Amino acid sequence: MMEPLLEVRNLRKYFPVRGGFFRSLLSRRQMWVKAVDDVSFHVMPGEIFGLAGESGCGKTTTGKTILKLIEPTAGEVIFDGTEIFNLPPQELKPFRRRMQIIYQDPYESLNPRMNVFDIISEGIDIHELAGSTSEKEELVASALEMVELTPPEEFIFRYPHELSGGQRQRVCIARALVLNPEFIVADEPVSMLDVSIRASILKLMLKWKEESEISYLFITHDLAVARHMCDRIGIMYLGKIVEMGDIDRIIETPRHPYTQALMAAVPVPDPTAERTKVMITGEVPTPIEPPSGCRFHPRCPYAKEICKRETPGLVEVERDHVVACHQLEHSIHL
Amino acid sequence: MPLLHIDHLKTYYKTLRGDVKAVDGVTLDVEKGEALGLAGESGCGKTTLALSVIRLLPDNGRIVGGSVFFDSTDITKLDSETYRKEYRWKRMSMVFQGAMNALTPVYRVGDQIAEAILCHEEVEEDEARGRARELLGLVGVDPERASSYPHELSGGMRQRVMIAMALANNPEFIIADEPITALDVIVQAQVLHVINDLRRKLGLTMMLITHDLSVIAETCDGAAIMYAGKLVERGTVIDIFKRPLHPYTQGLVGSFPSIRGARKEMESIPGSPPNLLQPPPGCRFHPRCPHAMDICSREEPPLVEVEPGHLAACWLCEGG
Numbered sequence: 212m213m214e215p216l217l218e219v220r221n222l223r224k225y226f227p228v229r230g231g232f233f234r235s236l237l238s239r240r241q242m243w244v245k246a247v248d249d250v251s252f253h254v255m256p257g258e259i260f261g262l263a264g265e266s267g268c269g270k271t272t273t274g275k276t277i278l279k280l281i282e283p284t285a286g287e288v289i290f291d292g293t294e295i296f297n298l299p300p301q302e303l304k305p306f307r308r309r310m311q312i313i314y315q316d317p318y319e320s321l322n323p324r325m326n327v328f329d330i331i332s333e334g335i336d337i338h339e340l341a342g343s344t345s346e347k348e349e350l351v352a353s354a355l356e357m358v359e360l361t362p363p364e365e366f367i368f369r370y371p372h373e374l375s376g377g378q379r380q381r382v383c384i385a386r387a388l389v390l391n392p393e394f395i396v397a398d399e400p401v402s403m404l405d406v407s408i409r410a411s412i413l414k415l416m417l418k419w420k421e422e423s424e425i426s427y428l429f430i431t432h433d434l435a436v437a438r439h440m441c442d443r444i445g446i447m448y449l450g451k452i453v454e455m456g457d458i459d460r461i462i463e464t465p466r467h468p469y470t471q472a473l474m475a476a477v478p479v480p481d482p483t484a485e486r487t488k489v490m491i492t493g494e495v496p497t498p499i500e501p502p503s504g505c506r507f508h509p510r511c512p513y514a515k516e517i518c519k520r521e522t523p524g525l526v527e528v529e530r531d532h533v534v535a536c537h538q539l540e541h542s543i544h545l
Numbered sequence: 546m547p548l549l550h551i552d553h554l555k556t557y558y559k560t561l562r563g564d565v566k567a568v569d570g571v572t573l574d575v576e577k578g579e580a581l582g583l584a585g586e587s588g589c590g591k592t593t594l595a596l597s598v599i600r601l602l603p604d605n606g607r608i609v610g611g612s613v614f615f616d617s618t619d620i621t622k623l624d625s626e627t628y629r630k631e632y633r634w635k636r637m638s639m640v641f642q643g644a645m646n647a648l649t650p651v652y653r654v655g656d657q658i659a660e661a662i663l664c665h666e667e668v669e670e671d672e673a674r675g676r677a678r679e680l681l682g683l684v685g686v687d688p689e690r691a692s693s694y695p696h697e698l699s700g701g702m703r704q705r706v707m708i709a710m711a712l713a714n715n716p717e718f719i720i721a722d723e724p725i726t727a728l729d730v731i732v733q734a735q736v737l738h739v740i741n742d743l744r745r746k747l748g749l750t751m752m753l754i755t756h757d758l759s760v761i762a763e764t765c766d767g768a769a770i771m772y773a774g775k776l777v778e779r780g781t782v783i784d785i786f787k788r789p790l791h792p793y794t795q796g797l798v799g800s801f802p803s804i805r806g807a808r809k810e811m812e813s814i815p816g817s818p819p820n821l822l823q824p825p826p827g828c829r830f831h832p833r834c835p836h837a838m839d840i841c842s843r844e845e846p847p848l849v850e851v852e853p854g855h856l857a858a859c860w861l862c863e864g865g
Contacts, residue, residue, distance in 0.1 A: 265729035375817045405586040406756060410800040410813035432730065435759075435802040439811060462804060476734035478759035480801040482782040486763070494699045494732055 214292070215253035216426050217277070217394055222250045222286035224269075224276045228499055244498050246272040248450035250286075254394070257424040261441035261458065263431055263473075265495050269450040270430045271315075274396040277428070278310055279303065290394070308338045311387035315399040317379035321371040327382055328367045331355070334390045354389035358382070358415060377408035381415070388419065398430045413440060434477050438462050443531070446470045449498055449506040455525065456532035466534040466542045469507050505537060513538040546617060547574035548718060548750050549598070554611035556590075556597045565821045567593040569774035570611070572848060575718075575767075580744060580751040582761030582782070584797070585771035586818055591754045592642065594771070595720045597621075598752075599639050600628055615718070635665050637718040638711040640704075642754075643727065647707060648695040654706045655681070655691025661713040680709040684739050701732035705739060712743070722754045737764055758801055762786060770794045773819050773829040776848060780855035790857040793830045828860065836861055 228242040246269045254260040262270040275281045277288050279296065288295050295306050314320040321330060331351045334340075341347035355363035358381040371379055380400060387395055397416065401409040417440065419425050431437050437444055438458060445455040446467065454467040465471045472491040479486070493510045496502060502509050508518040517537050525533040536542075556568040567590040575581050585591050596602045598613050600620070612619045620632055641647040649657060658677035662668065668676075678688035684705040686698075695703055704724060711719055724740065725733040741764055744751055753765055761768050761782060768785040770778045770793065778791040789795045799812030816833040819825055825832055831841040840860050848858040 265731065377817055405818070406758075406800055407586055407796060407814040408817060410811040411815070413811065414813060434730075435804045438804055439802040439808065472731055474804065476730045477804045478733075478737075478757070478763045479805055480759035480762050480786065480798070480803055481805070482762045482786050484762070484805060491731060492735075494701055495729070 213255060215289075216256045216258075216291060217254040217428075218287075218289040219253065219273075219277060220251050220287040220289070222247055222273065222276060222288070223284045224272050224281060225284045242499055245450050245501060246498060247276060250445075250447075250450070250452055252445050252452065252455060254426050254428060255442075256393075256426055257420065258443065259420060259427040259429050259441045261429045261431060261437040261444035262447055263434055263437050263444060264447035265432060265473075267449075267495055267498060268447040269498070270432075270447050271398055273447070274312070274398050274428055274430050278307075278312055278396060280312070304338075308334070308340075308390045309392050310394045310396070311390060311392040312396040312398065313380075313383050313387055313400045316403050317376055317383055318403065320383055321379055323371050326368050326370050327351075327355070327374075330371075330382060331386050331389050334386060338390060340390070350389055354385040357388050357419070358385045360385070375408075376404050377412065380404060380412055384412075384415065388423075391423075392425065394426045394428070396428045396430070399432065400429075401436065402431070402433070409436075416440070434462070434473060446473065449495065449501050451506060451535070452525065453507065453536070454532075454534045456529075460529065460532045466528055466532070466539060467507075467536050468511050468513055468538070468541070471542065505535075511538075513541045548577040548616060549573075549575040549752075550614040551594070551598070552612050552614065554594070554597060554613060555609045556593050556602065556606060557609050558593075558603075559605045559607070560822075563822050566774050566824060567606070567821060568597060569824070571771070571774075571776045572611075573769055573776055573779065575750060575752055577717075577750055578748060579767050580753060580765045581767040581769060582758075582765035583752055583754045583769050583771065584756065584758055584761055586756060588818055588821070589771045590774040590821075591771050592722055595639065595722055595752065595754055599633060599637065599720060600625070601633075601639075630665070634661055634711075634716065635714045636716050637720070638714070638716045640707050640711045640719065640721040640724050642723040648703060650695055653692050653694055654698065654703075658691075658706070658710045658713055661710055665714050676713070677709070680712055681706070683712070683743070684709045685735075699732075700728055701736060704728060704732075704736050708736075708739065708743070712747070715747075716749075718750045718752075720752045720754065723756070724753070725760065726755070726757075733760075740764065758786075758797060759803075770797065773824055774821055775829055775858065777830065777859070778855075778857045779848075784852075784855040788855070790851055790855070790862050791830075791859045792834050792836050792861070794857075828858075 224247040225243040225245050228244055250273055264270050276283045283296055328351055331354055332347055335347055335350055341350055352363040355366055360366045360381050401412050429440050441458045444458045444461055445452045448469050454470045465474050491510050504520050505518040505523050508514040523535045523537045525535045527533050551571055551573045554568055554571050557564040557566050583591050597608055608621055612621050655677045658680055659673035662673040662676055678691045681691055682688045686702055686705050725736050765782055768782050772793050778794045786798055789798050796812055796814040802811055814833055827842045827844055828846050831837045846858045846860045848856050850856050851862050
């Protein structure tokens with residue numbers, strides 16, 4: 212039995228809500244945004260695990276908290292056998308090299324005052340990976356080749372404003388790859404890019420998954436992209452994973468009403484495709500004081516009394532497919 | 546006669562570094578009752594084309610050539626007062642991109658819709674307000690929300706308010722510029738549903754601008770693809786998705802992952818769109834085209850009708 216590379220256990224991240232002056236006079240009660248609320252999953256070596264959901268469901272916060280870029284409220288993250296949340300900073304540092312992140316917006320995640328060489332070599336300096344300047348140059352050049360920014364000499368002294376969106380995102384990937392990581396959090400890496408560019412960036416990520424056995428946590432709101440990229444996926448709604456498992460099983464036989472609605476809402480790029488629309492009404496409520504019980508119950512077409520009272524736990528419905536729903540009977544015949 | 550006939554339209558933006566040829570000789574027809582999807586990557590000129598039709602170009606933009614016929618009248622030749630009174634928002638209107646920010650934050654949404662009515666019709670304020678409430682009902686927003694301010698509404702509701710506003714004076718033609726971008730998937734589906742529904746109920750002619758081809762597959766009858774200021778292909782959605790002729794369209798259709806059917810390899814188009822200050826000579830797609838020939842870098846391919854109703858601008862299609 213292979214050990215997971217990364218295991219997340221009962222992760223929670225609550226942000227305090229700062230009320231206005233008058234509200235603080237009226238009520239002493241502290242309010243919280245429960246961005247991530249008891250989330251557990253694992254990522255196997257060489258696997259792409261997807262986290263999907265609508266904006267505000269907590270998928271980005273989960274990604275950042277795992278890397279301890281945001282302090283967790285509670286929970287554990289075990290990376291390659293070591294619990295990293297309780298490590299002192301000096302001992303955490305080697306793990307920082309092994310776990311990298313690619314951000315959503317390449318227009319904001321590159322320092323406009325640094326050139327490509329400085330951007331990529333910053334991590335090499337921090338982790339002291341190069342003995343000499345020439346070695347450093349070689350590392351940067353090979354990282355640029357890995358992301359197909361060739362010839363490297365042409366890009367190495369450019370500044371971000373001299374690059375297109377796709378090229379910028381490649382620099383972001385090179386910045387992560389140069390440290391030879393085992394795990395990368397990819398936070399919506401293509402959502403800001405033009406469609407014709409997207410496919411090439413996704414292909415690049417798949418290539419490095421195959422060749423260097425890099426595992427990814429792939430955060431996305433686009434299920435069609437998730438299906439293309441991921442091996443397993445977790446569907447999040449208001450800070451909780453509501454359904455998780457093998458990507459094909461979840462896409463073909465979704466069991467949670469939210470997943471089903473999400474799936475039905477994805478537009479299909481084929482004018483002759485049959486369209487079945489399960490419409491759910493309303494929009495995601497605010498995560499401040501979310502609904503009781505199952506958080507989806509106010510929008511759920513199958514909600515019953517129990518859904519308002521009790522939070523459903525994840526139960527296994529088939530191998531590698533878990534669902535958190537009280538009303539699983541409704542979806543059996545679909 | 547099509548309802549909208551765009552004829553060799555050229556719209557340039559003046560910048561310090563020269564003219565940006567955002568729309569450079571586009572000819573396009575929209576038939577009465579048709580929903581046309583206009584697709585292309587950012588910067589290909591699709592929004593500029595729409596702003597030229599509705600005549601709301603920014604100060605540095607101007608139409609330098611060609612004409613736009615709406616119901617047989619060349620609206621580029623009308624003086625701005627006549628155009629404002631008789632066409633814009635009366636016979637054609639637009640749902641702007643980024644509805645989140647297109648509403649005034651300091652007025653109630655009902656009053657904003659009523660304002661559009663009062664500008665064009667001699668009616669009492671009360672009647673206009675009443676109609677604003679009806680319009681909100683039509684797009685699926687509780688009419689009580691007329692007295693809300695934009696910040697009190699969710700993104701999806703604000704987008705519906707924008708649609709209601711575009712419908713205020715019963716126009717025949719609506720341009721929707723990326724009406725569902727920046728909304729969540731489920732809300733996107735809800736708003737698309739509203740648009741489809743209204744189209745059927747009111748018999749609207751529509752031009753839907755988007756970068757997302759799957760949205761066009763879901764809502765439109767016809768599709769037009771733009772690249773670097775030029776129209777490269779025009780046909781029915783079936784033509785475009787099932788028998789794309791232009792290599793750019795083929796790449797674009799192939800690069801869309803689908804949630805249905807077998808998982809297939811995504812295609813990618815190498816390179817990135819050109820700078821419109823100095824577009825490449827000949828066919829503007831030739832530097833990225835897998836089938837580029839000698840002629841492509843020298844001469845611009847004309848838009849030819851390859852099969853009835855299916856037009857493409859590519860040397861490969863010339864002569865069948």
